[in-house]
Amino acid sequence: MIWELIATIFAGVGGAGIALLIRKISKQRAPKWLVPAFAGMAMLGFQIQGEYDWYQHQTSLLPEGVVVVKAVQEKAPWRPWSYLYPQTLRFIAADVANSAQNKVDPNLILVDLYFFERRSLAKRVPQIVDCSQGARTDFTQSFSTADSSPQNWHKLDKQDPLLTSVCS
Structure with missing residues (x-):
């Protein structure tokens, strides 16, 4: 479970990095709130994906x-x-x-x-x-x-x- 928490944090950092890249490409015209919004969406998306993949992963280990x-x-x-x-x-x-x-x-x-x-x-x-x-x-x-x-x-x-x- 600790590894899942660490992976979720890294997903958030990756999402924030994408938003920072978008702000850099747009020459800082993209809104600042994009950074935490992308981080949150990435973390939520990672958790949702993990919940849907859990069953297939567990049954493959049987x-x-x-x-x-x-x-x-x-x-x-x-x-x-x-x-x-x-x-x-x-x-x-x-x-x-x-x-x-x-x-x-x-x-x-x-x-x-x-x-x-x-x-x-x-x-x-x-x-x-x-x-x-x-x-x-x-x-x-x-x-x-x-x-x-x-x-x-x-x-x-x-x-x-x-x-x-x-x-x-």
Whole structure:
């Protein structure tokens, strides 16, 4: 995050430099307010570009076998441009390559879900997916197939990306 701040400052310096060049070419006829305006626009533009590129950059860093199962696009009033082009600032990925099938019930698969959010650390949440019932539940150390009550299971749609990627 410190590198992003440094890069934003350099973008502002570059924008101010362009405005200073315009003032020099126009023999100081261009208004003085152009310098801070260009600096601010460059810094804002750099931040916007970084927010839009974040999702593609993060997914390109995922190892082989980790599949994105949900991407959340957001719109916000303090980002008016997001109403035209929504931003993906959160997504969920499943580690399909390292998923484990239950030896007693082969329909149960243990898989790690990773929750990514811009400017936050990734969170790992182990889940159990029941391929025959089309449901998922949180994995705990005390989990047992004999006493798992139906209210702990969350039903998944047949076309849910988590279900299709884990159970295929």
